Amino acid sequence: MISKNIDLKPYHTFGLEVKAKQFATFNSIKELKELFKDKVLMNQEVLILGGGSNVLFTKDFKGLVLKNNLTGVYQVREDAGFVWVEAMAGEVWHDLVIYAIENNLGGIENLSLIPGSVGAAPMQNIGAYGVELKDVFVGLEALNIETGKIHKFDSEACAFGYRESVFKRDLKNKFVIVSIVLKLSKQHVLNTSYGAIENELTNIELPTIKDVSDAVIKIRESKLPDPKLIGNSGSFFKYPVISLSAFELLKLEFPEISSYPVDESHVKVAAGWLIDHAGWKGKTFENYGVHKNQALVLVNYGGADGQSILDLSNDIIMDIKEKFNIDLEREVNVY
Ligand code: FAD
Numbered sequence: 317m318i319s320k321n322i323d324l325k326p327y328h329t330f331g332l333e334v335k336a337k338q339f340a341t342f343n344s345i346k347e348l349k350e351l352f353k354d355k356v357l358m359n360q361e362v363l364i365l366g367g368g369s370n371v372l373f374t375k376d377f378k379g380l381v382l383k384n385n386l387t388g389v390y391q392v393r394e395d396a397g398f399v400w401v402e403a404m405a406g407e408v409w410h411d412l413v414i415y416a417i418e419n420n421l422g423g424i425e426n427l428s429l430i431p432g433s434v435g436a437a438p439m440q441n442i443g444a445y446g447v448e449l450k451d452v453f454v455g456l457e458a459l460n461i462e463t464g465k466i467h468k469f470d471s472e473a474c475a476f477g478y479r480e481s482v483f484k485r486d487l488k489n490k491f492v493i494v495s496i497v498l499k500l501s502k503q504h505v506l507n508t509s510y511g512a513i514e515n516e517l518t519n520i521e522l523p524t525i526k527d528v529s530d531a532v533i534k535i536r537e538s539k540l541p542d543p544k545l546i547g548n549s550g551s552f553f554k555y556p557v558i559s560l561s562a563f564e565l566l567k568l569e570f571p572e573i574s575s576y577p578v579d580e581s582h583v584k585v586a587a588g589w590l591i592d593h594a595g596w597k598g599k600t601f602e603n604y605g606v607h608k609n610q611a612l613v614l615v616n617y618g619g620a621d622g623q624s625i626l627d628l629s630n631d632i633i634m635d636i637k638e639k640f641n642i643d644l645e646r647e648v649n650v651y
């Protein structure tokens with residue numbers, strides 16, 4: 317059923333007062349296909365919404381918002397070392413992580429507590445604590461909005477990058493991801509390369525995937541602002557990747573700047589460090605600003621409008637360019 321003039325505040329994590337001209341949910345692929353048969357309905361901008369934890373609305377959405385409610389998790393294949401798990405796109409991502417841990421399947425424990433849906437996970441190749449979706453990804457199925465046909469994408473076709481995929485670029489708003497398949501391990505290789513996880517696990521002799529997940533949950537709960545309390549979309553900006561030579565020059569001027577190697581000739585520069593050192597961390601403008609502990613996170617303290625938050629992000633981008641000659645890119649999807 318199509319509803320009109322629907323308040324989007326309960327459907328996204330920035331807590332903005334915005335409305336959708338039209339709104340519908342779909343509970344099955346059949347229902348989704350039915351919606352796409354209606355050419356009048358579809359002859360407008362369409363936004364597929366999962367948990368709304370990576371979107372910024374700058375105004376009312378003039379088209380149709382489709383809320384994805386496809387559910388189901390299935391073990392579709394198994395060999396001596398791995399289990400192939402298919403999850404429908406409307407499942408909550410963290411519930412899938414819990415399912416994997418309860419079934420002693422490894423590979424996504426570092427991605428615990430990332431908000432949002434399974435279907436959005438490939439959109440930006442979600443990542444945290446040294447693991448990205450692409451590390452366990454096998455393939456996905458997606459419905460072509462123009463033809464109503466289902467297509468299969470393997471990892472290569474998804475063109476995953478750092479918080480990137482083909483769905484965030486060339487195919488943006490052209491496909492509805494309906495399910496994904498992950499290859500999860502029976503014998504686990506833990507990734508505890510991030511200092512914070514290592515610290516949490518020091519007293520555990522033989523950590524399990526559950527221990528890693530618990531550690532990640534504990535760290536995240538202590539560090540990140542809870543969107544139920546303060547509107548936000550997690551990291552608003554990506555970590556910029558620059559050439560090693562540009563970084564060496566920068567280091568002469570800012571010896572304390574932090575970075576992590578990407579490959580032999582590139583490094584990831586700490587975006588939070590740049591924003592902090594440019595003086596933006598904790599800056600508050602009426603009811604929105606930069607979080608006081610997390611410089612990468614822009615926040616709505618209540619009643620802010622999305623355009624002001626977008627303007628703030630543009631001011632930060634320009635300032636970082638001026639001060640460090642680095643191009644910051646937004647991670648959040650702006651509508
Ligand atoms: P939405 O916000 O609903 O949608 C995001 C984009 O994907 C939109 O453009 C939407 O149209 C599109 N989309 C959604 N579902 C589909 C679909 N089925 N088919 C096609 N397009 C679709 N991200 C990380 O990578 N790592 C983190 O550690 C992390 N931590 C976070 C912490 C907090 C507190 C918050 C608020 C966010 C964090 N994020 C993180 C960002 C966010 O959780 C992820 O990007 C998540 O995958 C978004 O899922 P969603 O369902 O909420 O997507």
Ligand code: NAP
Nearest residue numbers: 443444445446509510511512539540549550551552555576
């Ligand atoms: P953190 O652990 O304090 O580290 C700061 C940044 O440095 C991270 O973003 C990470 O880059 C990089 N880093 C740290 N240790 C590293 C290592 N050993 N090797 C390579 N890079 C390293 O960061 P945090 O803010 O608390 O976030 C923890 C993790 O959750 C990070 O992976 C972060 O990306 C993820 N996260 C993402 C979002 C989002 O919305 N996208 C929000 C919150 C947290 P990477 O970002 O490449 O990992």
